[in-house]
Amino acid sequence: MTASTSAMASPGPQGAASPEAPGRAASAAPGSGHGVDETQARIDRAMRLHDEARASYQRGEYRAAIAKLEEAVASDPEGKELVYNLAILHEKLGEIEQAEAHLKRYLQMETQPRARADAEAMLRRLEGAKKEMLGKGLEARPSSGTPEASRGAEVRRARVGDGRPLSAPVLVAGGVSVSALLTGTVFGLSALLRAPAGDATTGPGVSAEDILTDARHAHRDAVIADVAFLLGGAAFGLALVLHLNTPSRALPAGSPTVPPASAPTERGASVSASAGRGASAGRRSAPAAAIAVEPYGAGARLRLGF
Structure with missing residues (x-):
């Protein structure tokens, strides 16, 4: 006053x-x-x-x-x-x-x-x-x-993002996740194609042993697909957790202060x-x-x- x-x-x-x-x-x-x-x-x-x-x-x-x-x-x-x-x-x-x-x-x-x-x-x-x-x-x-600003003044655009870098563990976990999901997809399709139909019967050139072999192979491929999908999901979750816990990039030196x-x-x-x-x-x-x-x-x- x-x-x-x-x-x-x-x-x-x-x-x-x-x-x-x-x-x-x-x-x-x-x-x-x-x-x-x-x-x-x-x-x-x-x-x-x-x-x-x-x-x-x-x-x-x-x-x-x-x-x-x-x-x-x-x-x-x-x-x-x-x-x-x-x-x-x-x-x-x-x-x-x-x-x-x-x-x-x-x-x-x-x-x-x-x-x-x-x-x-x-x-x-x-x-x-x-x-x-x-x-x-x-x-x-x-x-x-x-x-x-006067006409012709430079307009700078700021990049929008969380600023978290992709660390090596995140990249490894992400790669494992992608590989496992692809593997699961391939074996899942194989299991569907090789599985005998529910009304499959023996006939000329098709013996009971052939039907049992195809069923065993289809079951094996289905199990491999299930395991691959579980591994891919776990790897994806791990990559997400690692990325969210990665510290954000610090402001560069010389940033304006108030x-x-x-x-x-x-x-x-x-x-x-x-x-x-x-x-x-x-x-x-x-x-x-x-x-x-x-x-x-x-x-x-x-x-x-x-």
Whole structure:
């Protein structure tokens, strides 16, 4: 929240008391308790809206969080940290122009040198990001969080699959399964062709021994077919189990990662975790060096160093 908001809404805010809070109350209604109460009510409402915005942000509802913060700014126009958080949210949505506008307004309200230096660094980063987007043929649109690709931009298609490789045991089991099923099919057909008919009788050139021999051979082929089919089914099941238990391929080195997001802050604080502050964009993967709390007026600003 703003320095003034934190100072008037909480009996024990972080940091030192803001020099501008008494002035705001006095200017609202000099010599009138009713004016002070009205100012306090507006500040309390802004604080509640800020907390609701932060809860929406944590749920991933960026648009709802922005709407709540805009209501809070309307209730407490001097809430500079509300404006700063609006800039952060618009940046996360890729709305560079809105983020710039809120950040410039914040700079008009902020008087602390260190806070201004941080905001100016963020503004330079936004300007650089906008130039990069325009240089790559992308249009930074104020009304949409998704940049549009220019005509002729390359479209890459991702391969859809589970990413599991076919290991040697899976291939062996699969080969055994196919061979066994083919063997079972061949012997099964042989058994059907060689089996004597139910009304087979002896006759010229066909003796009882011939009929018994064909029956024995058909029975043997049928047994071999049954065994082959059972072996093929077992091998197929084994191959399936081995394949499902094979670890998926890991992402290749250098895959894009998502940098930590900046969050709307608690009362009297704003959180900034933007990568690249004071460093080149190529060092985004460097770990955070330190987290410091620096008092700014009636609140504290959490500053993450990279």
